[in-house]
Amino acid sequence: DIQMTQSPSSLSASVGDSVTIACRTSENIKTYLNWYQHKPGKAPEVLIYGASILKSGAPSRFSGSGSGTDFTLTITSLQPEDFATYYCQQTYRSPSFTSGPGTKVDFK
Amino acid sequence: EVQLVQSGAEVKKPGESLKISCKGSGYSFSNYWIGWVRQMPGKGLEWMGIIYPGDSDTKYSPSFQGQVTISADRSIRTAYLQWTSVKASDSAMYYCARHLGIGDWGYCSSPTCYPDTWGQGTLVTVSS
Numbered sequence: 001d002i003q004m005t006q007s008p009s010s011l012s013a014s015v016g017d018s019v020t021i022a023c024r025t026s027e028n029i030k031t032y033l034n035w036y037q038h039k040p041g042k043a044p045e046v047l048i049y050g051a052s053i054l055k056s057g058a059p060s061r062f063s064g065s066g067s068g069t070d071f072t073l074t075i076t077s078l079q080p081e082d083f084a085t086y087y088c089q090q091t092y093r094s095p096s097f098t099s100g101p102g103t104k105v106d107f108k
Numbered sequence: 109e110v111q112l113v114q115s116g117a118e119v120k121k122p123g124e125s126l127k128i129s130c131k132g133s134g135y136s137f138s139n140y141w142i143g144w145v146r147q148m149p150g151k152g153l154e155w156m157g158i159i160y161p162g163d164s165d166t167k168y169s170p171s172f173q174g175q176v177t178i179s180a181d182r183s184i185r186t187a188y189l190q191w192t193s194v195k196a197s198d199s200a201m202y203y204c205a206r207h208l209g210i211g212d213w214g215y216c217s218s219p220t221c222y223p224d225t226w227g228q229g230t231l232v233t234v235s236s
Contacts, residue, residue, distance in 0.1 A: 001170070004152075031219040036153070043203055043226035044145075044153060050219035087153055091221040094214055095143070095167040097155035 002026050002090050006100035012108040017078045021103045023071040023088035032092035035064055035073045038102070039084045047086075048073065075105075083107060110134040112142075112204055114227035120194050120234050127190035128230045130204030137185040138162035141210040143223060144178060144189045145203045158207065158214060159187055167214040194234045201229045 003026035013019050023033070031051035038044040046055050048064035051071055061076045075082055083106055089099040115129040130142065143158040157168040161180040168178070180187040187204055209221030 032216060032221065033219070034222045038153075043205075043229055045226075046222045046224065049222040053220070055222075055224075089153065091209075091216045091219070094210065094216055095155055095158045096169040096171070097143070099153040099155075101152045 001096050001098050002029065002093055004088060004090060004098050004100040006086075006088060006103050008103060009101065010104040010106065012106055013078050014108045015078055015080055017108075018074065018076045019078060019105060020075075021073045021086055021088075021105075023066075023073070023100050025069045025071075025090055027092075028068050029090045029092035031067045032090055033064075033066070033071050034089045034091060035062075036087045036089060036099075037082075037084045038087060044087065078105075110206065110225045112206060112225055112227035114202075114204060114230045117231040118233070120232070121236055122195055122234055123193050124234075125190070125192050126194050126198075126232065127188055128202060128232070130187045130189075130227050132185045132187070132206065135206070138182045141207040141214070142180065142187045143205050143207050144176075144187075145205060145223075146200045147203070148200045156189070158210065160210075160214070161185075161187065165214065194232070196234050196236075199232060199234045201231050203227055203229050 033051045035048040036044040047058045052064045085102045085104045087099045144156040146154045156172040159166045161182040204227040205223030206225040211217035
């Protein structure tokens with residue numbers, strides 16, 4: 001399986017802050033990477049696919065970048081509804097679509 | 109509206125069998141891969157396997173091969189995840205999700221490959 005790491009594992013921020021979450025993979029996955037937002041009691045939602053493509057309907061304050069083994073998710077001007085856990089996931093090796101351990105974003 | 113509706117929460121004893129379901133509506137159920145995803149408490153998302161309801165072609169993640177069975181009945185637009193003998197370590201939330209971008213052989217044909225619709229989740233608790 002492709003191993004996924006994320007950093008940080010958690011972060012505290014305030015409304016209006018910009019935050020960046022990093023994701024690293026154990027092998028080159030080109031741009032086969034998705035970013036998810038997961039809130040308690042709800043199903044995960046894709047925000048970014050193909051490493052940098054914003055899913056239709058997702059807010060434009062979310063952006064993704066990277067290719068190969070290093071990727072980032074940036075949230076500019078954090079909003080109250082953005083406090084959640086974020087996961088990266090590779091889709092390069094099917095069906096072992098492994099995800100990272102998650103980054104919890106909470107209130108400072 | 110595209111929807112996936114999962115069966116309700118289950119409480120089982122170790123060694124019991126279990127089958128949970130995921131019913132699709134609002135789209136051509138046979139023509140999209142459905143994946144099952146496990147989330148254990150405090151952990152990340154684990155893809156267990158995927159199934160193409162049109163012909164029941166199924167691909168398992170190596171970690172779950174032999175541990176569960178994924179099936180589908182396209183006549184009633186329903187996918188299933190089943191265990192013959194559950195263990196305490198099977199306690200988790202399980203999601204089904206419709207996937208876009210998976211090609212004929214069960215591989216993502218491009219980086220545009222992601223689950224666009226999720227079920228609400230089925231909580232499985234296994235305890236003696």
